[in-house]
Amino acid sequence: MTSVLPTIRVNVLFFGRVRELAGVREEPQEIPVDATLADLFASYVKRFPKLAEFRGSLVASRNQEFAAWDTQLMPGDEIAFLPPVSGG
Amino acid sequence: MPETPISDRLELVKSPIDFDGLVRFVRAEKDGAIVTFDGFVRNESHGRATEYLEYEAYEAMAVTKIQEIAAYLHDKFAIHRVAIVHRLGRLEIGETSVFIAISAAHRAAAFDACRHAIDTLKKTVPIWKKEYFADGAVWADGELPPAPRSSKSAS
Numbered sequence: 001m002t003s004v005l006p007t008i009r010v011n012v013l014f015f016g017r018v019r020e021l022a023g024v025r026e027e028p029q030e031i032p033v034d035a036t037l038a039d040l041f042a043s044y045v046k047r048f049p050k051l052a053e054f055r056g057s058l059v060a061s062r063n064q065e066f067a068a069w070d071t072q073l074m075p076g077d078e079i080a081f082l083p084p085v086s087g088g
Numbered sequence: 089m090p091e092t093p094i095s096d097r098l099e100l101v102k103s104p105i106d107f108d109g110l111v112r113f114v115r116a117e118k119d120g121a122i123v124t125f126d127g128f129v130r131n132e133s134h135g136r137a138t139e140y141l142e143y144e145a146y147e148a149m150a151v152t153k154i155q156e157i158a159a160y161l162h163d164k165f166a167i168h169r170v171a172i173v174h175r176l177g178r179l180e181i182g183e184t185s186v187f188i189a190i191s192a193a194h195r196a197a198a199f200d201a202c203r204h205a206i207d208t209l210k211k212t213v214p215i216w217k218k219e220y221f222a223d224g225a226v227w228a229d230g231e232l233p234p235a236p237r238s239s240k241s242a243s
Contacts, residue, residue, distance in 0.1 A: 015146055016216035017227045059235045061214075064149040066235035080146055080214075084230030087143070087150075087174060087215025088127050088186050088206060 006033045010073050012040070013080040018058065022048050031073060037062065038069040041081060057084060097171040098154045100147055105173050107187045114169040114191040123198035125206050127186040129179050133228070139220045143176045143185060146214040150174070153213040157205055165201040167192040172205060174215060185217075 007030045014022050022044065031040055037060040045051045060067050061080045073079065097113050107126060114122055129141050158170045171189040179185055188205050192198035210231060217228045 013146065015144060015214065016218075057232060059233050061146075061149060061235075064146075064152055066233055068236040068239040071239040080149070082146065082214050082233070083216065083227065084232045085211070085214055086217045086228040086230030087145070087213050088210040 007031060008033050008035075008073065008075040010040070010075070010077040010079050012044075013078065015080065016083040018051070018054060018081050018083050021050055021054070035073050036069065037067060037071045037073065037079065040073065040079060041069070044081075054081075054083070058082060095169055096158050097169075097173065098151065098158055099173045100145055100150060101173055101175050102177050103175075105175055105184045105187045107184060107189070110171040110173060110187055110189045114171050114189045116168060116191060118193065119168050119191040120193050121195040121198045122189055122191045123195065123202040124190075125186070125188040125202050126184055127206070128184045129181050131181045133219050133221075136221050138181065139222060140181070141179045141185070141220065142218045143174075143179065144216055144218075145174070145176055147176075150213050150215055154209065157208050157212075160208075161190070161201045161205060165192070165204075166194070166197040167201045170201070170205070172209065174209070174213070176215070 009028055009030055012029050013026050014024055019025055058081050060069060061082060062071055063078050097110060111122060111124060132138055154172050158172060161167055161170055168191040174186045188202055190198045190202045212233045218225055219228055
């Protein structure tokens with residue numbers, strides 16, 4: 001038996017230029033139990049290296065509230081990486 | 089007595105905004121003033137001729153953030169009713185993208201609240217616009233909403 005690190009599942013949403021870059025609107029993600037928003041974003045940078053350029057101009061949200069990058073994620077969380085907003 | 093925000097009209101819509109209807113909605117006999125803001129699509133951006141715009145939103149969060157704006161207005165300004173409606177999808181030149189109407193007994197509170205509403209919306213509500221030109225398209229420059237710097241200081 002190999003030991004498997006416990007994981008949790010979160011739902012990740014993308015909008016605007018980040019959605020175009022990732023090519024996905026919404027997807028479930030398995031992440032380690034102790035993962036933070038920054039860890040989750042880093043996993044996306046591995047998949048989509050160009051995302052690294054956006055790190056400084058994005059804000060993260062957890063369950064529809066703006067959240068700090070060191071926020072630890074919980075099972076079922078709804079996460080989004082939001083570019084600068086331009087409504088109005 | 090301030091009324092509960094339940095009497096407000098706070099919406100995202102995908103068809104043309106009925107701004108006359110919104111003005112009628114916020115208007116009541118106890119009021120003496122209504123201030124409105126009509127944001128509509130300009131025909132140029134940074135000197136380039138715009139063909140049309142496309143708006144998208146994180147809809148559930150955007151509605152929540154608009155509700156937070158309305159709650160703040162009721163808390164801080166002596167106003168009566170608030171209507172904040174933002175349109176999504178493709179908008180042509182001259183079409184209204186956002187309409188705000190605020191009623192109050194006296195004009196000063198309505199002016200102040202309306203100004204606060206549009207300024208805050210543009211900073212905190214997760215809506216994005218893409219500008220289409222004859223030779224391409226760009227996501228409009230926007231504002232990065234303020235977020236907590238650390239989860240440790242918050243609850």
